[in-house]
Amino acid sequence: MTGCGAEVSGTQRAYRPPVEAAETADPPVAADVHAALAAIVPIVRRIVAARVPDRSTADDLVQETLVRVLAAADRIEPGMLEPYAIVTARNVVASLWREQDRHRRNEHRMVDLLAPESPDADLLAREEQSAVAQALARLSDRERATLLAHEVSGQDTRSLAAELGSTAGAVAAQLNRARARLRVEYLLASERVEPPTDRCRPVLLALSGGDRRRQREVDAARHLLECDLCARLSQPLLQRAATREDRIRIAIGSDGDIVAARQAARELASRLGFGRTDLTLIATAVSEVARNIVRFAGSGEVVVELLDHPRRGVQVVARDTGPGISDVEQALTDGYSTYSGLGLGLPGARRLMDEFAVASEVGQGTTATMTKWCGER
Amino acid sequence: MTSGPKLVSILRQGSYLIASIHTALDDTQMDRFREDLIEQIGRHRSRGVVIDVAALDVLDSFGTRTLRTIGEVARLRGALTVVVGIQPDVALAMVALGMSTGAIATALDLEEGLEYLNGRLAGGAVSRPAGRVPPP
Numbered sequence A: 001m002t003g004c005g006a007e008v009s010g011t012q013r014a015y016r017p018p019v020e021a022a023e024t025a026d027p028p029v030a031a032d033v034h035a036a037l038a039a040i041v042p043i044v045r046r047i048v049a050a051r052v053p054d055r056s057t058a059d060d061l062v063q064e065t066l067v068r069v070l071a072a073a074d075r076i077e078p079g080m081l082e083p084y085a086i087v088t089a090r091n092v093v094a095s096l097w098r099e100q101d102r103h104r105r106n107e108h109r110m111v112d113l114l115a116p117e118s119p120d121a122d123l124l125a126r127e128e129q130s131a132v133a134q135a136l137a138r139l140s141d142r143e144r145a146t147l148l149a150h151e152v153s154g155q156d157t158r159s160l161a162a163e164l165g166s167t168a169g170a171v172a173a174q175l176n177r178a179r180a181r182l183r184v185e186y187l188l189a190s191e192r193v194e195p196p197t198d199r200c201r202p203v204l205l206a207l208s209g210g211d212r213r214r215q216r217e218v219d220a221a222r223h224l225l226e227c228d229l230c231a232r233l234s235q236p237l238l239q240r241a242a243t244r245e246d247r248i249r250i251a252i253g254s255d256g257d258i259v260a261a262r263q264a265a266r267e268l269a270s271r272l273g274f275g276r277t278d279l280t281l282i283a284t285a286v287s288e289v290a291r292n293i294v295r296f297a298g299s300g301e302v303v304v305e306l307l308d309h310p311r312r313g314v315q316v317v318a319r320d321t322g323p324g325i326s327d328v329e330q331a332l333t334d335g336y337s338t339y340s341g342l343g344l345g346l347p348g349a350r351r352l353m354d355e356f357a358v359a360s361e362v363g364q365g366t367t368a369t370m371t372k373w374c375g376e377r
Numbered sequence B: 001m002t003s004g005p006k007l008v009s010i011l012r013q014g015s016y017l018i019a020s021i022h023t024a025l026d027d028t029q030m031d032r033f034r035e036d037l038i039e040q041i042g043r044h045r046s047r048g049v050v051i052d053v054a055a056l057d058v059l060d061s062f063g064t065r066t067l068r069t070i071g072e073v074a075r076l077r078g079a080l081t082v083v084v085g086i087q088p089d090v091a092l093a094m095v096a097l098g099m100s101t102g103a104i105a106t107a108l109d110l111e112e113g114l115e116y117l118n119g120r121l122a123g124g125a126v127s128r129p130a131g132r133v134p135p136p
């Protein structure tokens, strides 16, 4: 049918995510950021209300969360506003539970790693230096030497490459990895925590480096749903992750998120040049799997990503930490799914997409992965 | 009376109700629309209901089921329902999904929908606006 167009790169360039508009818009905060903020209010409210019973305290925390998100809006990766808000809300609640002052100072210091803006307190400066020193100490000798030569001595990648018998590209990649690791180690050092699981560091590293493939390999998204520490630490990391526009994540927690997910999927997929019919099939399939999350798991996420390999297409991953499905085969059988039963929507969604797979573990959750390829059928 | 500002509108026209969905509705809004419409069918003793879904870019299993429920409840209350304006892509997705509008009639647009109602209800016990008789 309508194969995907070849003019994709042009379309991609033309695409400007709403959040980015905030950088150039005047007045400083664009209307679409306000709209995006308004859209995340319900989920922020839900997260806070679930943790803070007192109504007026909860209201304050919701306000604080929104202010923080607003302040960071122009640094947040497009499409990441909602996960950022979720993480922020959790942090705001957590900070209520811990020593508030110290935590707030840490938040400030996270804004700029190399030029801390905490002018008044000597103590802060010393803490800061000690955290950076600890973080640097956890790098390999080579990572540390290269990073310092570049960041501190200002040596460029080409001359570094000549010195190291490498290429400028390889040195740049190595620098990126070193920076990513430094950010993670710095966060851990300044929070004075050791990660509770051996999955934490790989997840944080993948997030810090903005490496999507690695994030998939370590299933970073699921870990963030499960691990409080990483959910908290990932906030500054998400802020700094490299911007890529071929992926969007929608947190799913209520009816409204179903609509948001299918609209986001349609918009992203349209950039590959899918025709109207395919876009409607994709949007409908996303609607079905997102509703599954709301009805049977309560919350989760839908991640939509444009694929290049093995060919161009759009992949949708719907993930939750709900009760799971004991018999996936049966859940995928037509007629089995009823509105009261598990697996609703899965058989339907499967028919709408080219590829469809479900992995589920009782008590752990369910992940549905589905793909539509360009030019199929 | 509508469920929420501008999401939907329900207009009374003689013994008919013309309900239009103006934008994508979430499940809660869809439920509210269903309740409002059914309530008004009862209150106005409507004989025919047109639901215009031309603005919807997706009719998933929940949306389709809701339309079906409205049609069935309306029938029990003595009203005939016709859904108009299903976009071709949406119709195709509904078929692929394995959903249908069930016993509810569908028509291309509002005009055809009204013609359908007029035709079906003409000659009934209640006198209705005259209309051409469409094929069943």
Ligand SMILES: [Zn+2]
Binding pocket: A195, A196, A197, A199, A200, A201, A203, A223, A227, A228, A229, A230, A231
């Ligand atoms: Zn962790």
